[in-house]
Each structure stands twice: as C-alpha cells, then as structure tokens.
C-alpha cells in the first residue's frame with residue numbers, strides 16, 4: 001500500500017540552497033505550479049546548466065515529478081515547500097506581552113497577558129499569577145496575524161484542533177486519534193490541582209498529543225450550540241481560555257469515567273454527561 005523511503009535518504013537532498021529554492025519556486029502564492037528547466041534554473045539562481053541538471057536529479061522523483069510541461073511538486077515536495085515557506089523548521093519567534101481583552105477565569109480581573117518564547121505561547125494572569133495555557137503557535141501564525149488578531153487566531157486554531165481530534169482525525173497528519181479522560185498530570189504544578197480532570201487526545205499516526213479541559217470538547221456539541229443560540233448568545237465568541245463563569249465540571253465517577261459538564265443561562269441549566277472517551281452520552285435541560 002505504501003512506498004516508503006528511509007528518512008535519511010529522503011531528507012539528504014534538501015541540504016542545498018539551490019534545491020530548496022527550486023522547491024520554493026514551484027510553490028507560488030496561489031499553490032503549486034509547473035515550471036520548465038530554464039524557468040527553474042533562473043528562479044533558483046543556478047550558475048551552470050550542468051550543475052543545475054545534477055541538482056534537479058537529486059530532487060526527482062521524491063520531491064519533483066518531470067512531465068512534458070516541465071517540473072512539478074510531488075505530495076512530499078508540496079509539504080516540504082510549504083514548511084520552508086511557513087518557517088516552521090527555521091524560525092523561532094519571541095513575542096512581547098500582549099494584553100488579552102477577556103477576564104481571567106479564576107480571579108475575573110482583566111489582567112491576562114500572552115507572551116511567546118520559541119513560537120510557544122504562554123498565557124498568564126498578572127493578578128492571581130496563574131498560568132492558563134502553554135501552546136505552540138507556528139511562526140507563520142505569529143508573522144501573518146497582527147498583535148490584536150493573534151489571540152483570536154490561536155483560539156480558533158486550538159478549538160478546531162480539539163474538535164477534530166475528538167472526532168477522530170489528527171490536524172497534523174490526518175491519522176487516527178483516540179481520546180480518554182484522566183486526572184491531570186502533576187508535572188505542571190503551577191496550573192494543576194490534583195483533582196482536575198482533563199481530556200487527553202493523541203494520534204496513532206504522528207504522536208501528536210493535546211490535553212484540554214473536558215468542557216472544551218463539548219463546546220461544539222449541537223445541544224450546547226443550540227442552548228446558547230436560544231439565549232441569543234454565540235458560544236463561538238467564548239475563547240478557550242475563558243468559556244464563561246457559568247460552566248462547571250464535576251466528576252461523578254472515575255471508574256468508569258463519567259464527568260458532568262453544566263452551563264447555565266437565565267436560570268436554565270444544560271447538563272452533559274461525558275464518558276471515558278470524551279463523547280457526550282446524555283443531555284439534560286432543566
């Protein structure tokens with residue numbers, strides 16, 4: 001079913017600037033294109049035709065495919081060219097503190113700030129000094145979103161990651177994911193109280209993992225969306241770091257796992273019972 005090249009063999013041809021420029025030239029702003037030998041030679045700034053032919057041979061057929069119209073990227077070529085363009089393997093972004101408009105979910109003060117170190121965003125409260133989250137955000141995310149827009153972009157990225165992984169697909173590689181509820185690891189003592197439960201999501205394809213509060217995994221459940229809509233609210237307006245003071249999580253049982261997640265608007269309550277794998281097993285409205 002699969003054609004597999006050893007990683008050392010596949011990555012070896014990339015250690016050359018002319019070749020990385022060839023890959024970049026074949027991925028224009030609108031997507032992959034086909035270019036002739038001479039167009040590629042010009043775009044990559046190669047000196048001699050003979051030398052350039054050698055570089056192209058190193059990239060064909062793993063990253064490039066030769067057709068009658070010229071050279072085009074393979075699937076692996078597109079992925080590598082995108083990675084080069086986005087800076088995901090080459091850029092390390094630090095960001096000065098950005099003030100977050102939402103209040104702290106713990107102390108309700110408007111004192112949240114987000115900083116970035118080596119592409120990873122940390123959000124903490126300057127009032128109660130609690131750390132809310134620590135999440136990687138790719139360099140192109142930092143580069144293309146303005147300072148005001150970047151917290152919203154981070155929110156969207158992770159709310160969709162949680163949603164995708166809860167539904168069984170990995171946002172990094174498309175692999176099969178699984179989910180299970182458990183007590184939070186004590187390795188992050190700053191944020192963790194020993195009774196806190198988390199939904200742990202992981203991918204069998206690439207090893208990507210994500211931990212989040214159980215509440216985040218039910219935010220896009222139809223019962224939640226319609227409950228908020230019926231009260232003239234849009235649950236998508238709530239950022240992942242503060243979904244609202246009205247939410248409560250209670251462990252009803254940890255063998256087997258059953259977590260009650262409730263929310264309340266105008267004295268009406270919605271309760272969702274969540275099972276071991278993070279799926280909603282019952283919904284009550286009262």
Ligand SMILES: [Zn+2]
Pocket residue numbers: 104105106107108109111125126127128129130
């Ligand atoms: Zn606080």
Ligand SMILES: [Zn+2]
Pocket residue numbers: 170171172173174175203204205206207208
């Ligand atoms: Zn994956």
